[in-house]
Amino acid sequence: MEYGTIAFEPEAxxxxxxxxxxxxxxxxxxxxxxxxxxxxxxxxxxxxxxDTSKMKKNTPPEEIIETPELFPAYxxxxxxPPPGGKLDIDVPSGGRPx
Numbered sequence: 001m002e003y004g005t006i007a008f009e010p011e012a013x014x015x016x017x018x019x020x021x022x023x024x025x026x027x028x029x030x031x032x033x034x035x036x037x038x039x040x041x042x043x044x045x046x047x048x049x050x051d052t053s054k055m056k057k058n059t060p061p062e063e064i065i066e067t068p069e070l071f072p073a074y075x076x077x078x079x080x081p082p083p084g085g086k087l088d089i090d091v092p093s094g095g096r097p098x
Contacts, residue, residue, distance in 0.1 A: 001025060001028055001049040001070065001091065002026075002027060002028070002049075002052055003024075003025060003026060003049070003050050003052050004024075004025040004047060004048050004049040004050055004070070005022065005023070005024055005025060005047075005048050005050075006022070006023050006025055006030050006045060006046070006047050006048075006089070007020070007021070007022045007045070007046045008020060008021040008022070008037075008038040008043045008044075008045055008080070009043060009044045009045075009046070010038065010039075010041065010042075010043055010044075011041070011042040011043060011044060011077065013041060013042050014039065014041035014042055014043065018038070018039050018041060019036075019037075019038065019039065020038075021036060021037050021038045023037075025047070025049070037080075038080045039080065040080050040081065040082050040083070041079070041080055042077060042078070042079055042080075043077070043078055043080055044075060044076075044077055045075065045076055045077070045078050045089060046073050046074070046075045047073070047074045047075075047089060047091050048069060048073050048074075049069065049070035049071055049091065050067040050068065050069060050070060051067075051068040051069070051070050052067075054068040055067055055068070071091070074091045074092075076089070
């Protein structure tokens with residue numbers, strides 16, 4: 001996916017103070033800033049992909065830009081690895097569970 005977003009919501013097993021987190025997906029990859037990402041444990045992940053070819057270009061800052069979705073939001077549960085770890089998420093074609 002060329003462009004999208006990914007959101008992490010902690011599940012109850014992670015604890016009450018685990019942070020929610022959000023990152024942009026660019027060129028098929030995402031990265032959370034150190035200290036701003038999810039902690040180790042189980043999270044609900046929501047991935048959204050956007051069709052940049054249908055986005056308006058050069059819009060004024062005050063205009064709200066509608067971003068056409070490539071697929072409905074894809075959600076799943078994942079185990080976040082320890083700090084410095086890598087998490088790969090494969091979204092099935094069309095964003096639907098297999």
